[in-house]
Amino acid sequence: MNILVCIKQVPGTTEIKIDPKTNTLVREGVKSIVNPFDTYALEEGVRLKERYGGKVTVITMGPPQAEEALRETISLSADEAVLLSDRAFAGSDTWATSYVLSKAINKIAQYDIVICGRQTLDGDTGQVGPELSEMLKIPFVSYVSKIEEIKDKHIRVHRMIEEGHEEIETTLPAVITVVKEINVPRLPSLRGSMKAKTAKIPVWTAADIGAEEDKAGIPGSPTRVVKIFFPKREHKSEMLQGTLEEQVAKLAERLEKII
Secondary structure: OEEEEEOOEEEOOOOOOEOOOOOOEOOOOOOEEEOHHHHHHHHHHHHHHHHHOOEEEEEEEOOHHHHHHHHHHHHOOOOEEEEEOOHHHOOOOHHHHHHHHHHHHHHHOOOOEEEEEOOOOOOOOOOHHHHHHHHHOOOEEEEEEEEEEEEOOEEEEEEEEOOEEEEEEEEOOEEEEEOHHHOOOOOOOHHHHHHHHHOOOOEEOHHHHOOOHHHOOOOOOOOOOOOOOOOOOOOOOOOOOOOHHHHHHHHHHHHHHHO
């Protein structure tokens, strides 16, 4: 079984800086981590490999520093990793990101399941999974809390809903997004850490995956951040003067104007 896991490296701090010219996150010099929701996706991919055989390939799109995140996934038992990095990808929204990921997945060609985390900490939209399935033209299931069985090119899963869960079966290949209730991620092993240090991680550019540059990055993003600002709140107070009766009358007058 060929399992693909899509991850994202996100800022590991709440002190986020925004580029005033592009209105995008400034990632250079900022400590980054693997998106926590994606660690559950990776763990489930590794468990599927242990259960059914095959290999786990991790894909991420990002700057050169994202290689650190991919090496971390190898230390957690991923077999291979691919970094999608090109200036043309900078500033991509979820749609453009999904486009780039879909082109890379089509280049890999042989895959049975694509696993993503429910959402990312920085964007918090949960849009990449469904958009990816749309571009790949394969089935999609969100909020997966348990993979019951994979058999005869079909997958049966539990999907979380407000009232409990649904049991859904669909054909493979498919894209699923998982929730944290699905498993408990493992810690890096010594063997995995050694393998991660020496692993060769290919870097694919727009040309390598056949991506059209006007469909990636800012030019390919239908959603734009037009302006970012911190809301200003002004608080005014007034001490009512006079006797108690006079203060009550003035307060009633103020409230009548508000109502």
